[in-house]
Amino acid sequence: MDNIRLGLLGYGTVGSGVAQILEQNTEDIETRTDAKIKIKSVLVRDLTKPRDQHGDFRFTDQSEAVLHDPEIDIIVEVMGGIEPARTYIHEALRHGKNVVTANKDLLALHGEELFEAAKASGKDLYFEASVAGGIPIIAVLKQSLAANRITGLIGIINGTTNYILTAMSNEHRGYQEVLSEAQKLGYAESDPSSDVDGLDAARKLAILASLAFNSRVTLPDVFVEGISHITREDLEYAEELGYTIKLLAIAKHQDEGVEVRVHPAFLPKSHPLASVNGVYNAIFVVGDAVGETMFYGRGAGSLPTGSAVVSDIIQVTRNIQANSTSAISCTCYHNLPVKASQDFTTAYYVRLLVKDEPRVLATLALLFAEANISFASIIQKPRGHEQAEIVLVTHPCRESQLQEALDSVKAYSKVLKVYNVIRFEIGNE
Ligand code: NAP
Ligand code: HSE
Numbered sequence: 001m002d003n004i005r006l007g008l009l010g011y012g013t014v015g016s017g018v019a020q021i022l023e024q025n026t027e028d029i030e031t032r033t034d035a036k037i038k039i040k041s042v043l044v045r046d047l048t049k050p051r052d053q054h055g056d057f058r059f060t061d062q063s064e065a066v067l068h069d070p071e072i073d074i075i076v077e078v079m080g081g082i083e084p085a086r087t088y089i090h091e092a093l094r095h096g097k098n099v100v101t102a103n104k105d106l107l108a109l110h111g112e113e114l115f116e117a118a119k120a121s122g123k124d125l126y127f128e129a130s131v132a133g134g135i136p137i138i139a140v141l142k143q144s145l146a147a148n149r150i151t152g153l154i155g156i157i158n159g160t161t162n163y164i165l166t167a168m169s170n171e172h173r174g175y176q177e178v179l180s181e182a183q184k185l186g187y188a189e190s191d192p193s194s195d196v197d198g199l200d201a202a203r204k205l206a207i208l209a210s211l212a213f214n215s216r217v218t219l220p221d222v223f224v225e226g227i228s229h230i231t232r233e234d235l236e237y238a239e240e241l242g243y244t245i246k247l248l249a250i251a252k253h254q255d256e257g258v259e260v261r262v263h264p265a266f267l268p269k270s271h272p273l274a275s276v277n278g279v280y281n282a283i284f285v286v287g288d289a290v291g292e293t294m295f296y297g298r299g300a301g302s303l304p305t306g307s308a309v310v311s312d313i314i315q316v317t318r319n320i321q322a323n324s325t326s327a328i329s330c331t332c333y334h335n336l337p338v339k340a341s342q343d344f345t346t347a348y349y350v351r352l353l354v355k356d357e358p359r360v361l362a363t364l365a366l367l368f369a370e371a372n373i374s375f376a377s378i379i380q381k382p383r384g385h386e387q388a389e390i391v392l393v394t395h396p397c398r399e400s401q402l403q404e405a406l407d408s409v410k411a412y413s414k415v416l417k418v419y420n421v422i423r424f425e426i427g428n429e
Helices: 013-024 026-033 063-067 085-094 104-121 137-144 159-170 175-184 199-213 232-241 302-321 360-370 399-411
Strands: 002-009 035-043 058-060 074-077 098-101 150-156 243-254 257-268 280-287 291-298 348-355 375-382 387-394 415-424
Touching: 002 013, 002 063, 002 085, 002 302, 013 026, 013 035, 013 302, 026 035, 026 302, 035 063, 035 302, 063 085, 074 085, 074 302, 085 098, 085 104, 098 104, 098 302, 104 199, 137 199, 137 280, 137 291, 150 199, 159 175, 159 232, 159 243, 159 280, 199 243, 199 257, 232 243, 232 348, 232 375, 232 415, 348 360, 348 399, 360 375, 360 387, 360 399, 387 415, 399 415
Parallel strands: 002 035, 002 074, 035 058, 074 098, 257 415
Antiparallel strands: 150 243, 150 280, 243 257, 280 291, 348 387, 348 415, 375 387
């Protein structure tokens, strides 16, 4: 039986989950791999913090004690952030270690550089846990769907925001209260604005789109809008119209290039993603051969994310045993252009407060018509003294047309407030 020694960088939500899984499933993992996989040392910031220790290893606050230890075969980076994680991964590869990471922040910005470094050192760099927690979507895109040309994918890939939107919609609870709960449950990033502003999903989408379309997509390529402007009123209108609002991560491979965007969207209740609730994530992937597929599971949390990290550790162990590390390196062999946001085409929900007077609705129709936009449906409700709330649902139009119409609407004196503008996602890819 082989001995595989691990060095963990970090022992928070994910790191402790990794240790717990290795401890509770030791026998099965040993039998499956014919290897004793043990954590030798763990780097943390604060040695005085009380911790649940799963296994026989030592904590240290000295990075060299882990990165330079000749007995360690695999470094598991579960500390997060860009620095010092980036430097530590380079250092680990230079010292002949294979690396497993859950760090989407790092890969979405510096993936190319890190994969090149892994290739140059002949070592593995695995990253299953970086997207969608426990769902093995990286293996799906790299291997299981490798026969296909992927035409598009839509994901709910941030557990925190899905948890918030589900509780606001189904339990009519307040945004701030539910966010605090998601933080306590270990779902949110250390800075939860990454979740609610859409950046966490955008980082994951950059990783998914790079794999799906074999063309490097980085965080700045992704159009991002978060959920903090979504109100209970919007969720109630969605219900009335037969939709639900989800934070979607959308990637499409089109003739003009790659379209990558993260934003809240009205999704028909009949869409398979509409029933993905709470901390659950799902990714709907369309391939030219396989057709529509969907992958579902817990997108965050200690054990689900630990499951993805440990599966990487097992695969790297097998590669070490077969002397085949670095066999699958960077798969970005295209260099596709990224579509500008003004060219995105979607239908829109526009919610306004207006003066309840003759010709106001007719004028609004005219202002949209001037931008060549027509309406699919209109809802009007009385609001207080001689005011009305109007919800306009447009037919699909380009983002630039919508902006042109909104500029005119905002300048129209009978419009008292533009509450919200939210896109629709209707198609299946
Ligand atoms: P976390 O709970 O905040 O834990 C981070 C750990 O790293 C802590 O043990 C911390 O030490 C240690 N650490 C941080 N900076 C350090 C430094 N400069 N030097 C030494 N140790 C340092 O984070 P997490 O939720 O486990 O997330 C870890 C990674 O997994 C992140 O990249 C995250 O995006 C990713 N991820 C998380 C989830 C999830 O559900 N939480 C899911 C998928 C991916 P102390 O304990 O001493 O503070
Ligand atoms: N904060 C992330 C989420 C953790 O809520 O999805 C998993 O990457």
